[in-house]
Amino acid sequence: MIASFKGITALVTGASSGIGKALARELAGQGAHLILVSRNVQRLEQEAEDLKIRFGVKVDVFPADLSLPDNCQKLFEFTASNRLVVDVLVNNAGLAHYGPFEETSFEKTSAMLDLNIHALTHLTRLFLPGMLERKSGGILNVASTAGFQPIPRLNVYAATKAFVLNFSEALWAECKDLGVRVFCLCPGNTLTRFHQSAGIDRQRMFFSASALDVARFALRKFLKTSQPSGIYGFWNKMMIYTERLAPRRAVVFFTNLMYRPGAKRKESSAK
Numbered sequence: 001m002i003a004s005f006k007g008i009t010a011l012v013t014g015a016s017s018g019i020g021k022a023l024a025r026e027l028a029g030q031g032a033h034l035i036l037v038s039r040n041v042q043r044l045e046q047e048a049e050d051l052k053i054r055f056g057v058k059v060d061v062f063p064a065d066l067s068l069p070d071n072c073q074k075l076f077e078f079t080a081s082n083r084l085v086v087d088v089l090v091n092n093a094g095l096a097h098y099g100p101f102e103e104t105s106f107e108k109t110s111a112m113l114d115l116n117i118h119a120l121t122h123l124t125r126l127f128l129p130g131m132l133e134r135k136s137g138g139i140l141n142v143a144s145t146a147g148f149q150p151i152p153r154l155n156v157y158a159a160t161k162a163f164v165l166n167f168s169e170a171l172w173a174e175c176k177d178l179g180v181r182v183f184c185l186c187p188g189n190t191l192t193r194f195h196q197s198a199g200i201d202r203q204r205m206f207f208s209a210s211a212l213d214v215a216r217f218a219l220r221k222f223l224k225t226s227q228p229s230g231i232y233g234f235w236n237k238m239m240i241y242t243e244r245l246a247p248r249r250a251v252v253f254f255t256n257l258m259y260r261p262g263a264k265r266k267e268s269s270a271k
């Protein structure tokens, strides 16, 4: 089983921003070579240069929209043709759309399913066999505390994260005695571009974390924990553990209140 990131190669999706960027930096800081993937080529190349200079690691970039068919296969072929052995796959890229289900275009919903579920599953299918053959490496999937809760107006997003969580935990059980680590990170609100891109009013969010703290937690747990998944942060854990004991109706009542349109935290509306 992989015991450190020194000298390994990690492929990080969604590495141009937020949690993915923080994960890539932490991995480089711990001596990992990287393959960075996201759509924005300029951000990727800038980040790659920075990581090479600061940490002396090798960094390749693969700009691609992973929600489009074929791009996962092309990414796999890019690694094969460049003789890049992916020891750790970080399936982090993900997006959300805030709003009533029927008011969100199906094009947007479909792209979210393609990225959050299809690309993550396809990349896992492509890279896992090599890890199993080598009996080393692993997969770090990024779900969310949303994966534990039905969330009105983030309906499909929360459901995609429930998929990621369940899929990853099942995979953990399949791989744990075969030398391959699987860990599912469940962050709560984290300060990234995510909320703005999703159209979520961040003022209503409680206890937001920094992407760096979330990334450090994820990498520490990936190497050390015997659990298949981990929720970042005390208050996020309290919320999810409490909800487990509550009737499902009460859980949806709570999330509906949290994510109601125009909802503001008391202190921000009092200003």
Ligand SMILES: NC(=O)c1ccc[n+]([C@@H]2O[C@H](COP(=O)([O-])OP(=O)(O)OC[C@H]3O[C@@H](n4cnc5c(N)ncnc54)[C@H](OP(=O)(O)O)[C@@H]3O)[C@@H](O)[C@H]2O)c1
Pocket: 013, 014, 015, 016, 017, 018, 019, 020, 037, 038, 039, 040, 041, 043, 064, 065, 066, 067, 092, 093, 094, 095, 115, 142, 143, 144, 145, 186, 187, 188, 189, 190, 191, 192, 193, 194, 195, 197
């Ligand atoms: N922030 C939170 O509060 C929070 C909480 C729980 C879970 N999460 C999860 O954490 C993960 C990272 O989100 P974040 O908060 O770091 O958000 P972010 O700052 O918006 O980063 C998202 C990353 O995904 C990439 N991306 C988006 N669409 C893509 C596509 N079609 N193909 C390839 N790359 C794509 C983006 O880069 P480009 O724009 O360059 O493509 C960016 O690098 C997501 O899976 C999210 O669901 C976030």
